[in-house]
Amino acid sequence: MQPHAVITVLAVDTGSPLLTEIAILILAAFVGFQVISKVPNTLHTPLMSGTNAIHGIVLLGGLVAIAHGEGFLNQLILVIAIAFGTINVVGGFLVTDRMLSMFKRKPEPVAEEPQK
């Protein structure tokens, strides 16, 4: 069988849009390379923290899987996974926000003295 025939069979037989998914995967890789290729050193740590929060998207995996999760152990595993994913998301974005708030320009101590 030709290689591309194997792939086609794989995609058709299982009904899974595997090739579409691989195409998306590759394009996402290029986006990832491009979008952050020019970053000042200052922002490396917040950026790492920000990307870290974004891979908390695994939370969705837990939410999807639990819809067909049968049995106590499966459900227990997935609840833990959801909790882990939530920590990743919530903690990740909050920590990034705290780091970045350091860069916010504090409002000038304006010249409106309360009283003379």
Place this chain on the structure above:
Amino acid sequence: MSLAAAFFQDVNFINASYIVAFSLFITGLAKLTSPTTAVQGNKIAAAGMLLAVVATLLNRDLDGSEFALIAVGLIIGTIVGVPAARNVKMTAMPQMVALFNGVGGGAVALIAWAEFRDLGGNLSDNLDIGVPLIFAAIVGSISFWGSNIAFGKLQGLISGSPVKVPAGLFVNIALLATAIGAGVAILLGSDSEGLFLAILIAAAILGNLAVLPIGGADMPVVISTLNAFTGLSAAAAGIALDNYALIVAGMIVGASGTILTDQMAKAMNRSIGSVLLGGFGGEAPAAGGGGAGGETGGTVRSTSAADVAILLAYARQVVVVPGYGMAVAQAQHAVREMAKALEKKGIEVKYAIHPVAGRMPGHMNVLLAEADVPYDQLKEMDDINPEFGRTDVSLVIGANDVTNPDARLKPDSPIYGMPILNVDESRQVIVLKRSMASGFAGIENPLFHGEKTQMLFGDAKASVSEITSELAQL
């Protein structure tokens, strides 16, 4: 079911929401690359995440009891995650990132396990699910355990110096081969759950053993690598679960994490390979042998805060070189006060920021920005290095390895070739340090024994405050 409900629960509506969500991720990430838009960028990405989660919950396959389970998971995660993120000290940020990264990897590994069980172990008939699932299990488990070790090292729970694993490279290759072998056996038709657990456990041990031998100075590179790993494993899980949001977001993190890792490694003049293989093989940690003896290359002169104040008061240009010690002592505000006092006397103050000063790139910038140090006074390495020659006093506050002249002068030094701040070229060097202990790389720093160098021992914050009050009396 009403028409509206049918519309929102349609799989196409959910997927359309995912498209909006990952557009928000990309926009957010792009904005995170500039200081003026970064805060907004993070919020945009967070909004994308909220949208993705809400859209997923619209799934009509979810029933009441499953919603209850989801609520339990979300609540536990929030109760743990929010206070951890809120209360962590600025100095402990890097290990917090490691920890959050680790649980992400752990979630991927657990989801892979649950999916394996759900398919009754039959991955051989579903290779398009099976292959990414095995990949997700291996990489997720490595990321979880590796991140925990990185956390332990930075938090001081485990020794920060390289821990030698006997025959490390051989053991690690054997572990990886075990995990992959078990995976192949499952893909060829075995449905044994024991084999799947063998994958998780072998990868777990590999994650531990791979990070343990890596010294603390290389930890940022390790965390960044594991961050990219978690992203890749999330993308793999996305293929297994046919979830576009997971594929895109995971892969973007995998790709951007790789770029970040590369930039950090370059700043330390090391390749990603040498950092990680150093850990895998034990070829690199010459540092252990080189500096372990602790024999010093000369005498050390110690000085007092009052003397330092006088020295500073008659300088024209002072360069502050902050390092991890400043972060630990939380001395950034005290440093800012001192700088203000100096500026009042007409002395020019600049800050020399080494790309990897502290525990992560940008660590010092964050701390100094917190203390309201003007942005234009923070100089990157390439800008400040030519300035040291006409600097009267360099004030090294808790920095060590990034000032080590051996990196320039001594070819057999383990850090030879690493770009450093040429502090030793300034007329006088004052080093604020807790003790004579060596830096994270575990090697001797001849700067401390230099003729122009004086040491001011003690807590950095207390020392700097003392200098400031001495300055006020001059």
